[in-house]
Amino acid sequence: MTATLKFLLAWVCLQLPLQAYAERPRTESVAAPVPEADRYALRCQSRAPHRTVKPQGTMLWGTRRDWDTEKVTDERSSVLVSASLKPLRRADAQVTALKLEGGHLVATSTSFAPGTPEGSRVIGAVLQGTASDGKPVEVAICGAEPSPEDPGMVWYRIEAWNALAQEWENPCVALDRVPDPRALAVRGVWDSSGTHREVPGQLTFACENGAITKCIHWGYKPWASREGQTLAGLHQACTRMARADYCGNGRSHTHEDTGIDMYDRLGVIARTTESSAEWDLARASFEAAWAPDGATCLARTRDGRALETILQECPDRFRADAALDLGEGDRCTVRRVDVNPRTALLRNQSYGPRKAAVSPASGL
Incomplete structure (x- = not known):
């Protein structure tokens, strides 16, 4: 028997079990149909967040500890712990000031075109921020996305000026489950001990993977x-x-x-x-x-x-x-x-x- 014939016979033997498995009838579990009235009654129900699948973690602000990734830093360090609402470092010519109302920023302006979305009015504004070591850092608002669960809450895409690399970077720590983290604007500031203080005109950009934002997402x-x-x-x-x-x-x-x-x-x-x-x-x-x-x-x-x-x-x-x-x-x-x-x-x-x-x- 030639080598080619042996190969063909071996190939046929391998294919027979596979074909038999493919032709085997499938048994799938099908849920019982829901009556039409019940089906429509279930639509558009609010979904409470399932807290047990929202894992906690070690970060408070959810921000980088230092721009130098090789540097060993304390967990109570952050490149951005607070931002000031005034004076604005830079903003659209029409924007005169920002204020925080609940879970979103509102722009005060001389005039906006009718129909301009509230969130888009703050995009491009640059605020004066502060790192945990007291050093100044500028933070820019690059995007605004209203929360689907709460229209009064807005997710912001922010960038902070990395003086070390001389470029704008997202200061939020990315994790596998949230690879492109956003931030919430929250009234007041948290110090290195984790204590919250109300400071007039000051807010915290709390990143998505930090405890401040997680607790808000859980309902608090x-x-x-x-x-x-x-x-x-x-x-x-x-x-x-x-x-x-x-x-x-x-x-x-x-x-x-x-x-x-x-x-x-x-x-x-x-x-x-x-x-x-x-x-x-x-x-x-x-x-x-x-x-x-x-x-x-x-x-x-x-x-x-x-x-x-x-x-x-x-x-x-x-x-x-x-x-x-x-x-x-x-x-x-x-x-x-x-x-x-x-x-x-x-x-x-x-x-x-x-x-x-x-x-x-x-x-x-």
Whole structure:
């Protein structure tokens, strides 16, 4: 038998199983049809953000720490922490000033052509910004995109002047899930300790991958209110919770993309009560309760380090105590010395350390 004939026979043998598999009848699962009235009743429903698939992280502003990527910098550093609404460094000839209303910027002008979109009026404006080290940095507004979920909130595409490279660059940190991050304009400024301060005429361009913006996206809009109560305190507590900033000093105790479940006193976000592909109740347990200036009590740390390390990091803030029951199964063993943990605005669960597998041979 020639080599060519052997090759042809081998090829035929390989194709027969494939052909049989291709001709095998398929069995697909088809959902039962929804009655027409029900189908139309389900259209255009508002979709609450699924917080358990919105991973938290270590960044506060979501900005680069330094323009020099080779430089080792502290996590509390940023190339852009605030911007001033006036005086404008540069703007369209018609724009005389900018002001912040809720979640968007508004341009004051001498005249605009009828029908000019509100967002486009601020494009091209250059504001005077400040880095965490106090150095000035210019920031330009390059685009404005109204949020589909909230017309009163606008996403801005910004660029800051990189004096090191002598070019305009997006100061926001890009991640795989958000490779081209935008920013929100939020009233006030956050300092290196993570503390928010209201400063007249000052705002923060909070980038998409940072805790300030994540907490807004989860539902805690600092300019909004619920049942007559402002959400500003809840938003600030959320920025501490998102980064596991227990001591309220701006230091995180977590890792990027760690899953969490949060729930608050005002009912903006309720506790997750059913497991899903994104959240496993069997693995989740209470972690901490939160106030705007950090944790009020802890059961454990999010990144697995010993609670003693937190007591050492802020020695006069917490004390180890008998277990305190906060209700609904939430119990903490380390509590603030100056705050009643039961007054916390926000609580969260996270996944604790996985238990080591038990070997049948060990008898344990």
